[in-house]
Amino acid sequence: MNSTRLIICSVLITNIGILLLISRAHGSQQASALFVFGDSLIDNGNNNYLDSLAKADYYPYGIDFFEGPTGRFCNGKTVIDGMCDLLGLPYLPAHANPNLNGSKLLAGVNYASAAGGILDVTGTFLGDRYSLKQQVLHFEEDLNDIKNLFSHDEDYNEYLSKSIVVMVLGSNDYINNYLLPTLYTSSYTYTPEQYANLLLNEYTRQILAVQSLGVRKFLLAAVGPLGCIPNQRASAGGPDCVDQVNQIVGYFNRGLGSLVKQLNTDHPDSVFLYGNTYDTLGDMLNNPDKYGK
Numbered sequence: 001m002n003s004t005r006l007i008i009c010s011v012l013i014t015n016i017g018i019l020l021l022i023s024r025a026h027g028s029q030q031a032s033a034l035f036v037f038g039d040s041l042i043d044n045g046n047n048n049y050l051d052s053l054a055k056a057d058y059y060p061y062g063i064d065f066f067e068g069p070t071g072r073f074c075n076g077k078t079v080i081d082g083m084c085d086l087l088g089l090p091y092l093p094a095h096a097n098p099n100l101n102g103s104k105l106l107a108g109v110n111y112a113s114a115a116g117g118i119l120d121v122t123g124t125f126l127g128d129r130y131s132l133k134q135q136v137l138h139f140e141e142d143l144n145d146i147k148n149l150f151s152h153d154e155d156y157n158e159y160l161s162k163s164i165v166v167m168v169l170g171s172n173d174y175i176n177n178y179l180l181p182t183l184y185t186s187s188y189t190y191t192p193e194q195y196a197n198l199l200l201n202e203y204t205r206q207i208l209a210v211q212s213l214g215v216r217k218f219l220l221a222a223v224g225p226l227g228c229i230p231n232q233r234a235s236a237g238g239p240d241c242v243d244q245v246n247q248i249v250g251y252f253n254r255g256l257g258s259l260v261k262q263l264n265t266d267h268p269d270s271v272f273l274y275g276n277t278y279d280t281l282g283d284m285l286n287n288p289d290k291y292g293k
Helices: 004-023 079-087 130-148 153-161 170-176 192-211 230-235 242-267 277-286
Strands: 034-038 109-110 165-166 217-221 271-275
Touching: 004 130, 034 079, 034 130, 034 153, 079 165, 130 153, 130 192, 170 242, 170 271, 192 242, 217 242, 242 271, 242 277
Parallel strands: 034 109, 034 165, 165 217, 217 271
Antiparallel strands: none
């Protein structure tokens, strides 16, 4: 799992680098802030403050992190921590931290919540979590506070235009919704293609809600090959990846790639990048020797 997260990190950091190059080409400087929306892949402690079964505030989580267990669902740094290192930003505070206020918001905020998804109903059986819609509302609340830190609207607008939004969502909408027919009816109600469209329609609404607030740089990550994660392989009764699950996820990823192209066409004042973690992880699984032992 740690190797998988490192590959995801390299893919997304590469895309952050591309965003910075585009910014410089347009005369803009390095990112002023990083705002992230997502699930357990990038949650850094929001679920610590929720009544949830999805928590990571105990060992062995954080065993290699300098602060120990913080709510990060890994042994060390998350993808977002790596991005902060690249951008020269401090590690982001979790939105749910009650001590977060004022100037502490300026370098960015992490809104990600383990078990959260694009759909509000995703992950409900695990307890409280922040869905994407809730995360976007939290972002809007924080922007109201951030705006008060600027004396002039021009400075605030420039700050937003230099900020980067990262969204890593969709996995839970499958593993904690569509692929759980004993708890959710979505797989009976929708074909894989219809369900992907349902997710993408809601995703688009929330992306545009964030964009309407003034942010202009977006990195949208694909869903990884979920058919290769341990719980799906175990459910199928074998050690191999479950091709059917990966095919189901493929509808979403192809749609997201098309959505990114359309967003760039419709909003020429903004930059949207597609983080193709699926193909990179697939290559790692199919050609492990390329990535070391």
